[in-house]
Amino acid sequence: MLAYILRRLLYAIPILVGVNLITFALFFVVNTPDDMARMQLGVKRVTPEAIMKWKAERGYDKPLLWNGEATGAAKATETIFFQKSALMFAGDFGRAEDGRDIAREIRTRMVPSLAIALPTFLLGLLVTVSFALLLAFFRATAFDFWGVVACVAMMSISGLFYIIGGQYLFSKMFRLVPISGYSGDLDAWRFLLLPVLIGVVSGIGSSARWYRTIFLEEIGKDYVRTARAKGLTDLKVMFGHVLRNAMIPILTGVVVVIPLLFMGSLLTESFFGIPGLGSYTIDAINAQDFAVVRAMVFIGSVLYIIGLILTDISYTLVDPRIRFE
Amino acid sequence: MMAIQPVLLWSDLCIWLLVLAAVGAAWWSSRQPPLRAAWSRVARNRVGMASATLLAVFVLIGLADSLHYRPQLPPKAGDDPAKPVYAIEVLSALDVLLMPLRTKVEKTYSEPLATRAYAKEMIEIREADGTVRKAREYPRLRHGGAHLAADEARAVSDIALRCALALAVGALIWTGLALLCAWRVADSRGIAIARAWRQIWRHEEGPAWNAVLLTLAAVLALAALIAGPAGAYHVFGTDKVGQDVLYQVLKSIRTALVIGLVTTLVTLPLAVVLGIVAGYFRGWVDDLIQYLYTTLNSIPGVLLIAAAVLMMQVLIDTHPQWFSTAAERADLRLLALCFILGLTSWTGLARLLRGEVLKLRELEYVQAAQAFGVSDLRIIARHLLPNLMHIVIIALVMDFSGLVLAEAVLSYVGIGVDPTMISFGTMINNARMELGREPVVWWSLVAAFAFMFAMVLAANLLADAVRDAFDPRMA
Numbered sequence: 183m184l185a186y187i188l189r190r191l192l193y194a195i196p197i198l199v200g201v202n203l204i205t206f207a208l209f210f211v212v213n214t215p216d217d218m219a220r221m222q223l224g225v226k227r228v229t230p231e232a233i234m235k236w237k238a239e240r241g242y243d244k245p246l247l248w249n250g251e252a253t254g255a256a257k258a259t260e261t262i263f264f265q266k267s268a269l270m271f272a273g274d275f276g277r278a279e280d281g282r283d284i285a286r287e288i289r290t291r292m293v294p295s296l297a298i299a300l301p302t303f304l305l306g307l308l309v310t311v312s313f314a315l316l317l318a319f320f321r322a323t324a325f326d327f328w329g330v331v332a333c334v335a336m337m338s339i340s341g342l343f344y345i346i347g348g349q350y351l352f353s354k355m356f357r358l359v360p361i362s363g364y365s366g367d368l369d370a371w372r373f374l375l376l377p378v379l380i381g382v383v384s385g386i387g388s389s390a391r392w393y394r395t396i397f398l399e400e401i402g403k404d405y406v407r408t409a410r411a412k413g414l415t416d417l418k419v420m421f422g423h424v425l426r427n428a429m430i431p432i433l434t435g436v437v438v439v440i441p442l443l444f445m446g447s448l449l450t451e452s453f454f455g456i457p458g459l460g461s462y463t464i465d466a467i468n469a470q471d472f473a474v475v476r477a478m479v480f481i482g483s484v485l486y487i488i489g490l491i492l493t494d495i496s497y498t499l500v501d502p503r504i505r506f507e
Numbered sequence: 508m509m510a511i512q513p514v515l516l517w518s519d520l521c522i523w524l525l526v527l528a529a530v531g532a533a534w535w536s537s538r539q540p541p542l543r544a545a546w547s548r549v550a551r552n553r554v555g556m557a558s559a560t561l562l563a564v565f566v567l568i569g570l571a572d573s574l575h576y577r578p579q580l581p582p583k584a585g586d587d588p589a590k591p592v593y594a595i596e597v598l599s600a601l602d603v604l605l606m607p608l609r610t611k612v613e614k615t616y617s618e619p620l621a622t623r624a625y626a627k628e629m630i631e632i633r634e635a636d637g638t639v640r641k642a643r644e645y646p647r648l649r650h651g652g653a654h655l656a657a658d659e660a661r662a663v664s665d666i667a668l669r670c671a672l673a674l675a676v677g678a679l680i681w682t683g684l685a686l687l688c689a690w691r692v693a694d695s696r697g698i699a700i701a702r703a704w705r706q707i708w709r710h711e712e713g714p715a716w717n718a719v720l721l722t723l724a725a726v727l728a729l730a731a732l733i734a735g736p737a738g739a740y741h742v743f744g745t746d747k748v749g750q751d752v753l754y755q756v757l758k759s760i761r762t763a764l765v766i767g768l769v770t771t772l773v774t775l776p777l778a779v780v781l782g783i784v785a786g787y788f789r790g791w792v793d794d795l796i797q798y799l800y801t802t803l804n805s806i807p808g809v810l811l812i813a814a815a816v817l818m819m820q821v822l823i824d825t826h827p828q829w830f831s832t833a834a835e836r837a838d839l840r841l842l843a844l845c846f847i848l849g850l851t852s853w854t855g856l857a858r859l860l861r862g863e864v865l866k867l868r869e870l871e872y873v874q875a876a877q878a879f880g881v882s883d884l885r886i887i888a889r890h891l892l893p894n895l896m897h898i899v900i901i902a903l904v905m906d907f908s909g910l911v912l913a914e915a916v917l918s919y920v921g922i923g924v925d926p927t928m929i930s931f932g933t934m935i936n937n938a939r940m941e942l943g944r945e946p947v948v949w950w951s952l953v954a955a956f957a958f959m960f961a962m963v964l965a966a967n968l969l970a971d972a973v974r975d976a977f978d979p980r981m982a
Contacts, residue, residue, distance in 0.1 A: 196798065197798070197801055197802050197805055200798065200799075200802035201802055201805060201806055204802065204803075204806070205806075205814065208814050208815060208818050209814070209818065212818045212822065213818055213821045213822060213825075217821050217822075217825045218821060220825060221820075221821050221824055221825070334964070334967050334968065334971070335964065337967065338908065338960055338963040338964035338967050339956075339960055339963075340912055340915050340916070340931075340935075340956060340959055340960070340963075341912070341916060342915055342916065342919060342935055342956075343956045343960075346935075346939060346942065346952065349942075350942045350947075354942065354943070442807065445807065448809060448920060449916060449919070449920075452920075463810070463813075464920055464921075467813050467817065467920060467921055467922060468921050470817060470820075472817065475810065475813060475814055475817065476814070478810055479806055479807075479810045479811065479814055482805075482806060482807035482810050483805040483806050483807070486804070486805040486806075486807065487805055490805075
């Protein structure tokens with residue numbers, strides 16, 4: 183098991199290097215730092231000196247890959263690639279446009295992001311799995327039919343609509359919860375209630391329908407018929423047999439997103455004014471803060487790879503047949 | 508007759524290429540018995556046919572919006588008559604049809620079907636005795652209900668009359684279409700029209716024409732209710748700058764279709780070629796392709812798109828000399844967005860195809876072909892590709908609705924289409940603060956969401972019908 187995890191971790195290195203190269207190519211080769219400077223400074227203030235100053239402040243004035251003027255190891259380290267891309271592996275993401283340290287900002291903003299994403303994820307999983315179980319339990323009845331119709335309708339509604347409509351309904355018309363905002367102490371639940379609810383509701387459509395197909399596929403198998411023939415109740419078969427076996431395909435889609443919960447949700451956080459990583463990313467995109475976007479891309483892929491490894495480990499927990507050698 | 512200069516935008520080219528490809532694919536699959544059988548299973552599905560009809564209406568609107576031209580400016584004194592000057596503005600065939608909607612611009616917000624503006628203003632009121640006084644009033648709209656003049660109270664009956672007239676025209680069109688359909692069915696089955704008519708509504712065999720006709724009836728009725736008063740009123744109201752919301756919604760359809768369809772032009776070749784090559788040749792080729800898609804996959808989609816769009820924006824902004832009109836710039840940005848979406852979304856299909864090819868290549872008929880010395884290319888084209896078609900077709904229809912929804916989100920985040928291009932995303936983005944106004948301005952948002960919902964729902968239902976018909980596990 184340990185050897186397997188180690189091997190997977192080693193396999194992750196070339197992927198991260200690939201991600202790093204892609205972002206490096208996107209941010210520094212497709213457009214030169216001069217282009218970025220011109221864009222950031224605006225058309226009016228562009229002078230060669232201003233561009234030089236902009237680049238020097240951010241360390242973009244070094245050569246891209248190889249510094250012929252430096253000596254020794256500095257030939258490789260005094261370059262944009264090493265300073266801006268390779269150092270990300272060490273957790274050094276540089277500074278944002280406003281001069282703050284990105285790594286530090288990420289650590290503090292992770293908490294509000296998790297405060298929304300984790301309850302949304304857990305509650306959403308609970309609600310969708312139980313709804314799908316219910317649909318599968320009452321399969322081929324009117325309840326199942328209209329449930330699926332509702333799922334298709336719900337997955338056809340734009341995520342923006344859930345947020346805008348929910349804010350209007352609960353905050354503006356009924357005045358139950360504040361429209362947006364966040365607080366660091368225990369009072370935060372008032373701000374989190376609505377985003378979590380909206381997150382859960384907007385996810386029901388597609389996942390419940392997907393889980394229902396998995397359950398139905400499982401119900402058609404021989405062992406279910408055997409269990410019934412033994413005289414077990416429908417409920418026992420559903421929870422003891424079908425649910426347990428359906429966990430494997432469900433886990434494939436679910437575990438991989440757990441680490442990504444740290445990244446927060448772009449839309450929810452920006453609509454509800456929550457100072458998490460999602461709104462950090464959106465602000466960076468709108469302000470064209472390339473350093474922050476680059477850092478988020480890197481962190482996102484690290485978390486995704488961790489999610490892949492966790493998925494494999496979780497298989498061994500739910501399926502005793504799977505052994506990693 | 509004013510001369511026009513046809514303009515072929517890059518996205519127009521892609522759209523018409525896709526139409527050509529669709530016609531070609533339809534002709535080709537009509538000659539392939541398995542594909543023919545699967546498509547006729549789709550045609551028998553009533554929900555599938557109803558949603559296909561609705562989508563076809565959207566596509567027709569989108570196609571009308573893909574014939575672009577630049578109108579000629581009226582010649583000025585001193586111009587060379589042999590060299591006409593064309594407007595910088597790029598219009599489409601749809602704009603010609605919607606000319607009254609496009610040009611009748613109000614000052615700012617107005618409610619649907621309103622004759623007066625949304626907010627009070629200081630205006631001069633001319634009394635019956637000729638004196639003029641100033642008062643804070645809701646001013647009359649410049650165009651909405653302007654033909655009523657002083658007789659404003661007549662608006663309700665006027666609207667009802669226009670709707671009734673349009674409904675009558677709609678009913679006539681529907682009857683014509685229904686008769687045409689019955690005549691075609693009667694002709695193909697060699698029976699009398701009256702019998703064909705009964706067969707259509709009973710629907711025991713063949714395509715579900717009853718679903719098509721019912722959907723058409725609903726669409727025509729809705730279109731009549733909208734188009735009837737549209738000439739003299741703003742049926743969906745106007746937005747902040749006074750533009751007609753109905754016009755914007757209709758223009759958004761093309762943008763959504765381009766995003767949903769042109770992206771497949773990028774996804775499809777990448778996914779099919781790389782997926783098959785990885786599965787068929789295995790070894791280091793497989794490793795390389797797997798590495799490629801794992802790497803691309805591991806970057807969260809939105810962030811990769813954000814990074815690529817930001818970089819493209821820098822590229823476009825630093826090279827203004829590439830574009831002669833603003834429409835061309837917006838169009839290129841739209842295409843680039845499709846390209847980026849395609850680059851980030853081919854991995855799922857490629858992985859599916861690779862898995863299927865890994866299975867297929869071990870089957871006897873492929874091994875027999877290999878033993879006979881048939882070339883790899885020929886084996887892929889003759890034995891593997893036809894057996895992968897169902898996966899490709901299912902994936903294509905399933906992706907469409909996701910892409911339409913993604914456009915709205917990306918445009919909201921600021922990494923979608925050009926802000927000057929009308930799309931569901933930009934409409935929602937411009938209207939997002941309007942629910943906070945007093946009184947609430949709801950019409951732009953509701954119109955954009957309703958049209959987007961109709962399109963995505965139809966696409967989802969069609970995708971289900973197609974999956975049921977093509978997936979061998981479902982049979």
